Amino acid sequence: MAELMQDNWIFLAVALVIGVLVAWWLFAARRTRVSIAPRDEDTPAKRNQALIDAPPAAKAAVPPPTPQGLAGVGEAVAASAAMTSAGDDLTRIKGLGPKLVDQLAALGVTTYSQIAAWNDAEIDRIDAQLGRFQGRIRRDDWPTQAKLLAAGDEAGYEAKFGRL
Amino acid sequence: MPIWLELMVLMLVAYAVGLAIGWALWGRSAETEGNG
Numbered sequence: 001m002a003e004l005m006q007d008n009w010i011f012l013a014v015a016l017v018i019g020v021l022v023a024w025w026l027f028a029a030r031r032t033r034v035s036i037a038p039r040d041e042d043t044p045a046k047r048n049q050a051l052i053d054a055p056p057a058a059k060a061a062v063p064p065p066t067p068q069g070l071a072g073v074g075e076a077v078a079a080s081a082a083m084t085s086a087g088d089d090l091t092r093i094k095g096l097g098p099k100l101v102d103q104l105a106a107l108g109v110t111t112y113s114q115i116a117a118w119n120d121a122e123i124d125r126i127d128a129q130l131g132r133f134q135g136r137i138r139r140d141d142w143p144t145q146a147k148l149l150a151a152g153d154e155a156g157y158e159a160k161f162g163r164l
Numbered sequence: 165m166p167i168w169l170e171l172m173v174l175m176l177v178a179y180a181v182g183l184a185i186g187w188a189l190w191g192r193s194a195e196t197e198g199n200g
Contacts, residue, residue: 019178023191028186
């Protein structure tokens with residue numbers, strides 16, 4: 001066996017290098033590849049001339065906005081803005097970093113109380129949308145952490161999860 | 165065991181070792197990446 005390896009070490013080295021290259025392609029290249037379409041600033045934007053030359057389509061009958069139709073919109077926007085500005089610092093939850101905060105914000109989760117209120121079904125729903133961070137919610141027990149943080153119980157938190 | 169088969173097995177082992185090295189270098193760090 002040793003003699004065979006000595007005689008054919010070059011083949012073994014090539015196989016090893018191929019293995020490393022395949023692993024690199026699997027684990028590094030495919031994950032971090034960013035595909036940004038090259039944008040040529042010098043060429044003018046292509047316009048759809050046929051669309052430009054076409055006769056205007058019949059105007060859709062859009063009813064003018066009425067006060068009744070817009071009733072409540074202002075309040076909803078204000079409430080939404082208030083929620084955004086009142087969002088908690090979710091990065092205090094262990095296992096939850098800036099990227100996850102962004103992902104959760106996109107899902108409408110910005111406060112401890114929202115996470116604390118998650119049930120199993122909601123955890124599954126959110127978890128399924130966390131991509132490569134799947135499993136973090138249960139692994140790091142975000143709901144319990146969030147409950148303690150929402151209650152301001154830092155002593156209880158540190159007793160269970162370590163220093164904040 | 166014929167010599168060519170032995171060599172083939174050794175090459176497969178070397179390939180697997182290469183995969184393991186690559187995983188340790190790039191795959192493991194992605195799995196155990198810190199807080200997202």
